[in-house]
Amino acid sequence: MEYLLTVMVLIGINVILATSFNLILGYGGLMSVAHPIFYAIGAYCSGLLAIHLQIPVPLSILIGAGIAMVLSFGVSLPSLRVSGDYLVIASIGFQLGILHVINNLEFTGAAGGLTNIPVLNEGPSRSLVFVLLIAVVAACAVMLVGWIVEGDYGRAITAMRNDEEAFSALGRNAMNIKIVLFAIGSGMAGLAGALYAHYFAYVTPEQFGIFTSAALLTMVVVGGAATTWGPLVGAVLLTTLPQAITFLGLPVSIMAPLQGVIYTTLVISFLFARPQGLTGGTRGGGGLEAWSASAAFRARRRAE
Amino acid sequence: MFEVQNLTARYGPLVAVNDVSLSFDTGVRMGIFGHNGSGKSTLLKCLVGGVRDVSGAVAFGGSPIVADQVHRNVMLGIGFVPQVQNVFPNLTVEQNLHIAGSKSDSSFLEEAYALFPLLRERQDQLAGDMSGGEQQMLAVALALMTRPQVLLLDEPTAGLAPAIVKNVLGSLSRINTELGTGLILVEQNVLAALDVVERAIVLKGGRVVFDGASEELRAKEDLWAWF
Numbered sequence: 273m274e275y276l277l278t279v280m281v282l283i284g285i286n287v288i289l290a291t292s293f294n295l296i297l298g299y300g301g302l303m304s305v306a307h308p309i310f311y312a313i314g315a316y317c318s319g320l321l322a323i324h325l326q327i328p329v330p331l332s333i334l335i336g337a338g339i340a341m342v343l344s345f346g347v348s349l350p351s352l353r354v355s356g357d358y359l360v361i362a363s364i365g366f367q368l369g370i371l372h373v374i375n376n377l378e379f380t381g382a383a384g385g386l387t388n389i390p391v392l393n394e395g396p397s398r399s400l401v402f403v404l405l406i407a408v409v410a411a412c413a414v415m416l417v418g419w420i421v422e423g424d425y426g427r428a429i430t431a432m433r434n435d436e437e438a439f440s441a442l443g444r445n446a447m448n449i450k451i452v453l454f455a456i457g458s459g460m461a462g463l464a465g466a467l468y469a470h471y472f473a474y475v476t477p478e479q480f481g482i483f484t485s486a487a488l489l490t491m492v493v494v495g496g497a498a499t500t501w502g503p504l505v506g507a508v509l510l511t512t513l514p515q516a517i518t519f520l521g522l523p524v525s526i527m528a529p530l531q532g533v534i535y536t537t538l539v540i541s542f543l544f545a546r547p548q549g550l551t552g553g554t555r556g557g558g559g560l561e562a563w564s565a566s567a568a569f570r571a572r573r574r575a576e
Numbered sequence: 577m578f579e580v581q582n583l584t585a586r587y588g589p590l591v592a593v594n595d596v597s598l599s600f601d602t603g604v605r606m607g608i609f610g611h612n613g614s615g616k617s618t619l620l621k622c623l624v625g626g627v628r629d630v631s632g633a634v635a636f637g638g639s640p641i642v643a644d645q646v647h648r649n650v651m652l653g654i655g656f657v658p659q660v661q662n663v664f665p666n667l668t669v670e671q672n673l674h675i676a677g678s679k680s681d682s683s684f685l686e687e688a689y690a691l692f693p694l695l696r697e698r699q700d701q702l703a704g705d706m707s708g709g710e711q712q713m714l715a716v717a718l719a720l721m722t723r724p725q726v727l728l729l730d731e732p733t734a735g736l737a738p739a740i741v742k743n744v745l746g747s748l749s750r751i752n753t754e755l756g757t758g759l760i761l762v763e764q765n766v767l768a769a770l771d772v773v774e775r776a777i778v779l780k781g782g783r784v785v786f787d788g789a790s791e792e793l794r795a796k797e798d799l800w801a802w803f
Contacts, residue, residue: 431675434664440646441656442676
């Protein structure tokens, strides 16, 4: 039972992460893969505040999320100057740079990780209560993103994703939208990290590396980029699948690479066979087709 | 009024516009011509602050045009229609117009439909599904939603069939006469554009080699030597 509840906590955290990543990458078209570093910032900041300053855990969780939100400027400001492949490179640099700092500071527990983080709640029903809490937070995250992308602001996000130059030519400031998307998305990732830290009471730098970026990307692509429910479906699928594999009883030396192979195969398969993801519909209705529609559109216009 | 003084624009080591000085009133109908790579599109972009690496000065109505701040410069009363990438393919016609109108007054929507009745018929259609000519009409309507005093158009007839070219240029003339909006257009289709503009500028190697009346340019026997 405890195992099942722990898997459900992981699902909830991944739903928050994938949903917030989808806001930036899917809806905003901002090719940043540094999302896990905001997950790390939330986890470490909240954990350190609770350990060293004895700040109450609920408050430290909120501060951790706030710090992640503020530090999102580290990626949103470069996006003023670079986009596409260059933003991917800049975001990887940001992610690896912060991870390097965490890995080498004694204060953060260095490579060994941060231990003895105070838990949010205790008692015999601890996990069940936490599952309910994370379910509410995850539902709020999905609803918040759904609300942001609806209406006038959502259409402005779509227009910016379609074309920044045309968007600016109408007197609209793309940078404001980018800053807002990065801040909200990163704040949500920070919240997920803080919740993780105060449930498992232990975090290590290796949890927030490129592999986590790849896992989140897989969740968004498989579920359906730029859709409301896609990241939720992707997170549930991609969290339960590796757990299911453990029941095969394979040796660890095979299990770890197998997980990587599954992620890679899923991403490539969906890119070719179903770019709109599991939940994406027609063009403009989500998925990578909507994501890349402007690129295809521009290519067609140039060819005409 | 536009004032351009000693404008030089670069892309890295390449000088695209070289020491250009010009001035023109907002109600002007002006064409910027030249062969590929002559700097005409760059000059047009400089007028709205779309090129980062510039020296010299551009001012509109006494306000300086700040490089790399297109969204602010547009609000001074300059409409800009890029050559491609000028509509939002994932949004419907009406949603496109709302994006543009949200910075000014959405009541302009009716005026845009009055000017381009076809857009009203297609209001629920995705912009990406429209033909090239229809998209160009939508792009012009988008720019008009910001209520510009002058409209900058980068090759508005590129890739369009001759009949559609006539239609688009006719619409631009109507905008100029009915709304008093100035037109500054970069065009490869020189002869068609000369029917619309009253002043012509020819660029070569980033420098102005001709600046005069459109009829004067048309009368030049060595017209094609410029291009």
